[in-house]
Amino acid sequence: MIHTLVEWFSDFHGWLFQTVVQPLLYMLTLGDVTEEAFDGTEWFLLGLLELAILFIVLRPLEAWVPVKKEIDPSARRIDFLYSCIHRLGAFTLVVFFLLDPLFDLIAGHLRLLGVVHFNLEALWPGVTDVPLVAFLIYLVVLDFFDYWYHRASHQFGWWWGLHSLHHSQLDMNLWSDNRNHLLDDLLRDIYLAVIALVIGVEPSQYVLLVAASRMLQSLQHANVRVHFGAIGERLLVSPRYHRTHHAIGIGHESKGGGTLGGCNFAVLFPVWDIVFRTARFSREFAMTGIRDQLPPPEGKGRDYGRGFWAQQWLGLKHMREFARRKTS
Numbered sequence: 001m002i003h004t005l006v007e008w009f010s011d012f013h014g015w016l017f018q019t020v021v022q023p024l025l026y027m028l029t030l031g032d033v034t035e036e037a038f039d040g041t042e043w044f045l046l047g048l049l050e051l052a053i054l055f056i057v058l059r060p061l062e063a064w065v066p067v068k069k070e071i072d073p074s075a076r077r078i079d080f081l082y083s084c085i086h087r088l089g090a091f092t093l094v095v096f097f098l099l100d101p102l103f104d105l106i107a108g109h110l111r112l113l114g115v116v117h118f119n120l121e122a123l124w125p126g127v128t129d130v131p132l133v134a135f136l137i138y139l140v141v142l143d144f145f146d147y148w149y150h151r152a153s154h155q156f157g158w159w160w161g162l163h164s165l166h167h168s169q170l171d172m173n174l175w176s177d178n179r180n181h182l183l184d185d186l187l188r189d190i191y192l193a194v195i196a197l198v199i200g201v202e203p204s205q206y207v208l209l210v211a212a213s214r215m216l217q218s219l220q221h222a223n224v225r226v227h228f229g230a231i232g233e234r235l236l237v238s239p240r241y242h243r244t245h246h247a248i249g250i251g252h253e254s255k256g257g258g259t260l261g262g263c264n265f266a267v268l269f270p271v272w273d274i275v276f277r278t279a280r281f282s283r284e285f286a287m288t289g290i291r292d293q294l295p296p297p298e299g300k301g302r303d304y305g306r307g308f309w310a311q312q313w314l315g316l317k318h319m320r321e322f323a324r325r326k327t328s
Helices: 002-027 031-064 073-087 092-112 131-152 157-167 182-198 203-221 239-245 271-275 308-324
Strands: none
Touching: 002 031, 031 073, 031 203, 073 203, 073 308, 131 182, 131 203, 131 271, 157 182, 157 308, 182 203, 182 308, 203 239
16 A cells, blocks of 8 residues: 555656646746756645645644644644745755755765765675665664754753743644744754765655654644553653643753753654763753743743744844853
8 A cells, every 4th residue: 555655646746746847947948957847746745745644643632632722823824834834845945955966076085086975884784775774773773873963952052042942832733843943944854965975865865864854843742641561761852751841841951951051952863862861850840931931030032033033033133142152
């Protein structure tokens, strides 16, 4: 059945490109980007499919076992806008395909010097010939580097000024994963694309790796009272485990534990938190947000913005304001 679905998707992808996208490119005299546009169309369709699956699966689950029964509808709508921007390939795809030719150029020069381009699959010949095994290895490696990116964003003041937008959601929901400052997302996409290209990930593999990671992260941020049990939560980041990371006064503050401040930085696999001593396993489904956005005396009443553009502008202001501070 999976094979049939893949064939249907491939057929529709080809039809859409040939009947809509390609004629439009030629009309706009953009025929030289046909190959990139073909991959971009696939990314766009995968994003639409992601959004549909998430809505069909997670929205009923949020209604059935919510952590927070009343969610601000406007907050959910803004988060959905962020999801559309990112799931439909506006950032990740552009960054990857802009860097891909640059890496090809560098690899060509290195080959002339006798330096062979590194490929992670070559480290384990035979085993990585199985596509699923290669996929999982790439997923684990990228997740390792993503852990350190995420952890660093809580350490440096200017970076926290950007990343704090993500944590300012008091009504976390299935779309909240993509609620980020655009500059922070651009930096992360460049970082992960560079690593993916360095270890030999092909564009088609990268599309699937990003899609799989994003689907799991949407579940983590969903407003659902769900956990994976004592063993499961040490294998895969659950909604409860990640909610602790977003908890006011715990997950992203220095008193939460961990030398860089906070806990539960793992994006997919808690093993990184366990190994680097930033794991915090709790049975509580905590309330989310940032201490300083609470009204006095609990906080400072700091404004993180309600609308998309207000959030982006305030993120830049916070980046400048927090540049010489530690996270708070």
